[in-house]
Amino acid sequence: MTAKPVAVVVGGGISGALSAKALADRGFHVRLFEKYPHPSTVFSPTDISYNISLGPRGQDALRKLGVSKIKKGVFTKYIARHVKQSVKVLQRARPDLSVASHNLAFSILRNAEDAGVEMNFEHTLKDVDFDNKVAEFSKIYNESMKVKYDLLVAADGSKSTVRQKLVEDSSIELKVHVVEDAMEYQCVILPHWRDIICHQVLYTTKLKSVPPETVHTWADKASNFLCLSSPFGDKTLMTMICPVGTLDGLKKKENFGLFLSILLEDVTEQARAEISRQLARGTPSTGSTCVWPSSIGFPAHQVLLMGDAAHGMFSSLGQSCNAALESVLCLANATDACEESVGTKKYIEQIVSIYVDLRKDDAIAAVDLTYNGFGGTNNRIIVHGS
Numbered sequence: 146m147t148a149k150p151v152a153v154v155v156g157g158g159i160s161g162a163l164s165a166k167a168l169a170d171r172g173f174h175v176r177l178f179e180k181y182p183h184p185s186t187v188f189s190p191t192d193i194s195y196n197i198s199l200g201p202r203g204q205d206a207l208r209k210l211g212v213s214k215i216k217k218g219v220f221t222k223y224i225a226r227h228v229k230q231s232v233k234v235l236q237r238a239r240p241d242l243s244v245a246s247h248n249l250a251f252s253i254l255r256n257a258e259d260a261g262v263e264m265n266f267e268h269t270l271k272d273v274d275f276d277n278k279v280a281e282f283s284k285i286y287n288e289s290m291k292v293k294y295d296l297l298v299a300a301d302g303s304k305s306t307v308r309q310k311l312v313e314d315s316s317i318e319l320k321v322h323v324v325e326d327a328m329e330y331q332c333v334i335l336p337h338w339r340d341i342i343c344h345q346v347l348y349t350t351k352l353k354s355v356p357p358e359t360v361h362t363w364a365d366k367a368s369n370f371l372c373l374s375s376p377f378g379d380k381t382l383m384t385m386i387c388p389v390g391t392l393d394g395l396k397k398k399e400n401f402g403l404f405l406s407i408l409l410e411d412v413t414e415q416a417r418a419e420i421s422r423q424l425a426r427g428t429p430s431t432g433s434t435c436v437w438p439s440s441i442g443f444p445a446h447q448v449l450l451m452g453d454a455a456h457g458m459f460s461s462l463g464q465s466c467n468a469a470l471e472s473v474l475c476l477a478n479a480t481d482a483c484e485e486s487v488g489t490k491k492y493i494e495q496i497v498s499i500y501v502d503l504r505k506d507d508a509i510a511a512v513d514l515t516y517n518g519f520g521g522t523n524n525r526i527i528v529h530g531s
């Protein structure tokens with residue numbers, strides 16, 4: 146019997162974890178390397194997390210790849226827009242799965258572990274020798290570690306190191322255009338929204354009460370400030386999204402409380418004080434990145450780009466995680482299509498080349514679509530490319 150092909154997955158985020166599971170389920174020996182510790186060891190979820198809303202496409206990919214139970218995931222039914230002067234709009238929404246990003250990654254990682262994936266946390270990719278198919282990782286206080294692969298999956302996010310190494314390699318044709326969103330975000334955890342929204346709610350529907358599975362939004366157009374409150378188990382995960390520098394600027398001002406009281410006029414004073422306290426304790430993270438690579442896979446080198454590394458998108462339209470999960474489904478379908486060549490020299494090359502055919506055009510079209518999302522094109526910073 147021939148030995149199992151070795152897939153090295155760089156990145157233990159959502160797309161890395163799901164790729165690892167899909168490949169392990171299809172006969173690969175999978176070694177996953179993630180630079181941070183396992184998400185279950187992180188003390189405060191707001192240090193690393195934000196809310197993800199998964200639409201039917203992302204949910205479908207998870208289901209088809211055998212991931213069913215998502216920790217603290219809630220299916221949302223309504224969106225409530227809180228507008229000043231107490232006019233509120235409650236709209237029926239499609240049943241998206243609302244989940245904190247670290248809980249989604251945690252749930253998929255657990256499935257990958259069950260599928261037999263070898264997990265290596267706190268390992269950072271440093272270099273790749275594409276000719277000899279060797280990836281080099283470093284671990285704090287340890288010698289660096291060289292790992293041979295048959296397939297390298299770069300799921301290391303929109304600022305992918307693997308992608309950068311591909312660009313730098315003169316024997317590989319890859320150009321990448323990157324645009325950063327000049328938005329930032331910061332999250333706080335609050336009691337359930339039923340306990341923090343105080344005024345009589347005047348929703349423009351005939352419903353007598355607001356269902357628990359509701360996402361609430363507050364927006365201030367003048368400062369481009371959006372506040373999203375999503376169900377988070379029996380609590381609320383509130384995400385503030387605004388142009389870079391806004392939050393730190395506001396936090397320094399004495400009238401930050403006043404700003405919050407105008408924006409969140411129907412939120413209790415106690416909850417607003419808690420929001421200020423949590424915001425002051427943490428720091429905002431910068432938003433997301435649009436990535437347009439000239440290719441998402443390199444058959445001869447047996448390397449492919451996955452998720453945000455392949456097609457980073459602005460987070461405002463809530464599409465990139467859905468697209469990332471769909472890309473993993475394409476990888477699984479490409480692997481299934483090559484079943485007859487398992488064990489032959491062409492097996493991995495064929496998988497990469499079918500993956501590119503199945504995915505490239507749709508993924509890049511989705512990046513184009515999100516480019517004009519929340520914040521407007523005036524808030525974009527071109528990093529490189531033209």
Ligand SMILES: Cc1cc2nc3c(=O)[nH]c(=O)nc-3n(C[C@H](O)[C@H](O)[C@H](O)COP(=O)(O)OP(=O)(O)OC[C@H]3O[C@@H](n4cnc5c(N)ncnc54)[C@H](O)[C@@H]3O)c2cc1C
Binds near residue numbers: 268
């Ligand atoms: C505020 C915000 C809200 C969002 N909301 C939505 C939403 O509602 N719906 C939606 O579809 N999408 C949303 N997204 C986007 C979604 O989070 C991403 O598309 C998704 O996380 C991409 O997953 P990924 O695994 O490809 O990349 P990532 O989640 O970035 O994971 C990459 C992983 O690689 C690791 N890594 C990086 N470099 C190295 C290295 N050198 N060595 C080893 N490991 C490395 C990182 O630590 C990380 O764990 C949102 C994003 C943000 C920022």
